[in-house]
Amino acid sequence: MQGYNQYLGKIEVGLGEVKYVPVHWDVNVTSLNQKSPYYQLNITANTTDEIPPINFYQDMNYTTVKVYEYESLGCPAYATNGTDVTQLLCSLDTSLGQSYDNTTFEAALEPGGKLWIEFNCTPGDTRLTHIVFRWEADGTTTVMADVWNGSKWRNWYDEFVVGENVTESELQIISNELGLTDESKCVVYITNTGNSTLYLDYIFDERYFVRKVKISDIEWHTKDGNVFNISVVIANPFNYVYKGNLTLNLTDGSQVYYSNTTNLTFGKGIARVWFYNINLSSLSYNHYKWIAKLKLNTTESDSRWELFEYARPHLYIYAPPRMCPNSTDYVIVDYQRTLEDVADINISVNVPSGWSVSPPYYYFHRAREKELHVKFNITSPSTSENATVNVTIFTSYEDTELNFTTRKSFVVKNGIQPVIEIKRETPAWVAPDKVFESALIIHNKGCAPTTEPITLKEKISSGWTPANPTLSSNLQLIGSQVDLENNEITWQIGYISPGEYGVARYQVKSPTSLSTPGSFEWELSYEDLDVKEYKPHEISTANYTQESHLEYDLIVYQLPEFPWEEPRSFQPNYAYNFSLVVRNIGDVNATNWTVYLDIPDFCEIKYATGDVQGNLIIWNLTELGSRERELLNFSLNCTKLGRFELKPYAIRDTRGSAFYQENLLLSCAGIECSQTYIHTFQHPSMPYEYISWFGIYHEHNFTGYNLSIGEMKIEISKDNNEWEVVHEYYTFEPKEEAIWANYTISEETGKYFVNPTRKIRIYGHADATYRPFANVSVTKLAYRWSYGKLFNESTGLFVKSKIYTYVPLLENATLWINGNSSKDAGGWGESFVFGVKTRDRFGRNVTVYAWHRVVGGSWQFMGKKTCENCLNWTQLNFTYDYQPTDIETWEFKFNASNEDGDNEIYGKIYKVEKDDVKIDLIKPENEQIVNRSSTTVFAVRLFDLDNQSYPTGTTGKVYISIFDISTYETTPPILSSSDGWLNRTIENEDWCSDKTKYYLGKHSWYAVTSGDPYIKDNSSYKWNFTLKGELTNTIISPIGVNFSYELDNTITIKGSVVDDCGDTVTDATVYFNLTNGNYVYKCIATIVGNEYHCDFKPQEVDAPLGWYNITMHSNKTLHWDGLAIVKNAFYLASVPDVNASVSPQTGAWGQSPFNFTSYITDEDNDTVYIKFYIKKGAGAWNLEYEDSCDHCMNYKAFYQRNFTCNATQSDVGIWYFRVNVSDV
Secondary structure (H helix, E strand, C coil): CCCCCCCCCCCCCCCCCCCCCCCCCCCCCCCCCCCCCEEEEEEEEEEECCCCCCCEEEEEEEEEEECCEEEEEECCCEEECCCECHHHHECCCCCCCCCCCCCCCCEEECCCCEEEEEEECCCEEEEEEEEEEEEEECCCEEEEEEEECCCCEEEEEEEEEECCCCEEEEEEEEHHHCCCECCCEEEEEEEECCCCCEEEEEEEEEEEEEECCEEEEEEEEECCCCEEEEEEEEEECCCCCEEEEEEEEEECCCCEEEEEEEEEEECCEEEEEEEEEEECCCCCCEEEEEEEEEEECCCCEEEEEEEEEECCCEEEEECCCEECCCCEEEEEEEEECCCCCCEEEEEEEECCCCCEEECCEEEEEEECCCEEEEEEEEECCCCCEEEEEEEEEEEEECCCCEEEEEEEEEEEEECCCCCEEEEEECCCEECCCCEEEEEEEEEECCCCCCCCCEEEEEEECCCCEEEEEEECCCCCEEEEEEECCCCEEEEEECCCCCCCEEEEEEEEECCCCCCCEEEEEEEEEECCEEEECCCCEEEEECCCCCCCCEEEEEEEECCCCCCCCCCCEECCCCEEEEEEEEEECCCCCECCEEEEEECCCCEEEEEECCEEECCEEEEEECCECCCCEEEEEEEEEECCCEEEEECEEEEEECCEEEEEEEEEEEEEEECEEEEEEEEECCCCCCCCCEEEEEEEEEEEEEEEEEEEEEEEEEEEECCCCCEEEEEEEEECCCEEEEEEEEEECCCCHHHHCCCCEEEEEEEEEEEEEEEEEEEEEEEEEEEEEEECCEEEEECCEEEEECCCCCCCEEEEEEEEECCECCCCEEECCCCEEEEEEEECCCCCCEEEEEEEEECCCCCEEEEEEEECCCCCCEEEEEEECCCHHHCEEEEEEEEEEECCEEEEEEEEEEEEECECEEEEEEECCCCEEEECCCCEEEEEEEEECCCCECCCCCEEEEEEECCCCCCECCCCCCEECECCEEEEEECHHHHHCCCCCCCCEEEEEEEEECCCCCECCEECCCEEEEEEEEEEEEEEECCCEEEECCCCCCEEEEEEEEECCCCECCCCEEEEEEEECCEEEEEECEEECCEEEEEECCCCCCCCCEEEEEEEEEECCCEECEEEEEEEEEEEECCCEEEEEEECCCCCHHHCCEEEEEEEECCCCCEEEEEEEEEECCCCCEEEEEEEEECCCCEEEEEEECCCECCCCECCCCEEEEEEEEEC
């Protein structure tokens, strides 16, 4: 500072007058001796007056000045354009105005190339940055600069134009836009946005800044996209030990997903604070911010945020699951990483001994790309083995000395086996609501045929509707289906020999909305292997209506003398005609498309309807209607064998531009000003339009005494509401100028400049000792809209060059079951005839072999036949007699051989089933009566309709209705047939086991075959029968009894009834017939308890005397009548007439003999037995006399008895006389 004191001399003022006298000091900062950038300048003024008494006056004031330190950063500490070019940019080797274009001392940057530039920056906040580029171009090119501001990349839209001679350009950056990264690095990268090579000789950087403890970087590292390690880099420029705490947050602005605070102590230099094992696996794809906040034990603090685009790394790897010995295949690695994950990456493939891989690895230095795609060739040895192939992604973060390794292992089976590959032919763009075609080529590139059917499945995103799957006719299509619930197509494909392939086609209807993405992914299953498409195919509907899009197919026309069924094959060293099929799958006519087809060097173009330029065929496509196709024809003669790809691509350039220029006035003025304007840009209203270039003509004027800085900034908003710098400028001297700031916007960045309405922000600032003023204005706006798109649509098409071998021809593999070729199933007893037609193109002998097998089992030989001189189609038939044990699902095939080799044709899958059976009911016949009391045989006859025989051993059942005529037994006994007879015997005790179940009355019955391993289940018709019971009568009494006509007025006849089940019957109708000669008496019985009684009254019915027979009759519904007879059951007799007398009736014993007389008359005229009894007093009767008579008519029986009286016996007393007569 020049002079601390300044003397102003006498200042005269009047009473009440205020007068200011200017005074100033020019202050220069020569050294900084404190951490704070704020310095205080104190000012003291004093004076005395001239009127006594003399008074002393003094006043003080101060001002605070923020001091920025100057730092010369010099040339880059590190610079790379893919190669380290630091030394080239730190040596000044050119002179202005000259042209060199010399890569020995200049760093070359090709069009589109990027140069990464790092400077070593002292920790702190940058105020001003000034970067000087010394460069030239091979012609003229444009350059864009991007600056890392500590949180994200800021694009400087002020474009540099570099001419063919060496010039210097300046990049001025105001505010703290040049931030820190890594270990206190300042980073800029420039992009050659022009069309010529840029040559850089020297780069120099300087800045003004404030030293400060800074969070220099937030670095994240992961090996799987789930668990992260975060390091926060702290840079301390002071020789001072700080203590404090550091907080790290992860947020999307509305929610905090991670937060942690740690205490720390650090000194001068770089300190790293680690936050380990942060699990982010639950995060969804989004933009987040890492926010680090540092609070120190002083008043100092710092914070930093960095944009974190979370995209979990995806690793897509294709490794062949199978290979043939001594063959070469490839491994593909697609590695997608999170944004800003800067690292050295090495991708390698390791194979076992005997295997080889080329190249061994790919190395990416300081890789920033989000996706890496590499391809390796691997070659297998001659030995069969299972080999483990390791794919390793080694990631090295050199600044943090951290390494991570991701390793995936794959087992590759090397051997003589089929190896199936799938090639996709699917477009990438299609109009909404439009049908398009897609194809999957299934190719056996292995060294053995497949041994079982193949399943190919295509999985399609929801909203994209699949339909109409087909398969080229050279392969066997066992079946196909479309599952609209899961949006899948499935093909079941027969066997494929080595070198064979087929085309599985289908159609898809696209969604109805624009810009709708989709993905297709195939799955393959064969033998013991399941394979998926290693990376789904992406597809989308068009972004706009009125767009045409193309799909491709290929037709190979076979030569008449060499017919061939494969659709994409041809023979080497022959000229074949081809048609490239181009179909419009857009919603408007395809116009102004140019179709290109690059032909391999080993193929000669013999003819083409298009323009031939070297190995390139070019066609112009115009006015091709939607869903219409055009055949683009050409002819090739190729010399090499093998499969390869023809990859047509079509170009349609709809790009254009519209230029506009406007005069306007957008301004701000003052010491510091900022003004935002909303401006609507004119635009052409075309598809894919975006602002691709603009120029802003602006004026700025900075004034003030001792101006310390004048600065301005013009920014423009993007469609995402972020701001981008159009132009920045600062000066330390008063200055007024008007300049254009121009910028070209790339197509990638153009997505943020689609909206015609956006904001323009103007900022101005001046700082001076006195009267600072800034005036910034925009007076002209020029801009160009680019629209349209360079459409480039391509699909690789599979073709194969091969030598045709003409094996025998086979067709119409047919199975006749009982003479019917439409049947897919038949009983084992039916006739199975397998037929095929065969011929040889040149009339040679053909031997045909017939095979069959249970599906999934081993093939069984059925027989062979030879067709001699087989020029014409010849039918050959084979028969096979299936047995009951052959019931299964079968398939059959034929293979045929001739001198050239073998051919094979598959028949259909069929079933050998159980035989059909006829069931005839034999007895009891329909509506017959079945006696419950008897044994009944329900006889059925089975007849095997397929085998034409009566089977033995077939299981079946006979069902009887129970409870009612329509309800049948649930578990009748299982029967087994003999010579077709299936008999069920039912005994009386079976019927009687449950009389409710087996009721008397009408029943139904039928027979079934059930559960037999060889005969189908079948059921007969139904017959009815009536089940009847039987009554059994028993005459209980009288039996062997005589009744007196005179004495017995009532004779009770008794009987009982039981049925055939042995149960007493009490509800039958019962009567008894009593017979005596011609005399019959019917006696109606009634139930008494369990007996039937009736009363016979001989006198009332004037019944004759004599012997009676008893006949008992019973009847009941659904029973046979009961009958019982007892002959001479009882005798009805009259009582003989007796007239007895004693003489004398009274007398002395001495009058003996006494005469006892009885006269007897018997009407029965039979023999009468006569007995005379006497007794004395109360004594016992004593038989005194017996006699008899026949046909007694007043017969006299006479007896005399003497009575005595002596010492030993006295007969004196009262005696009684009785006569007893009886007849038989």
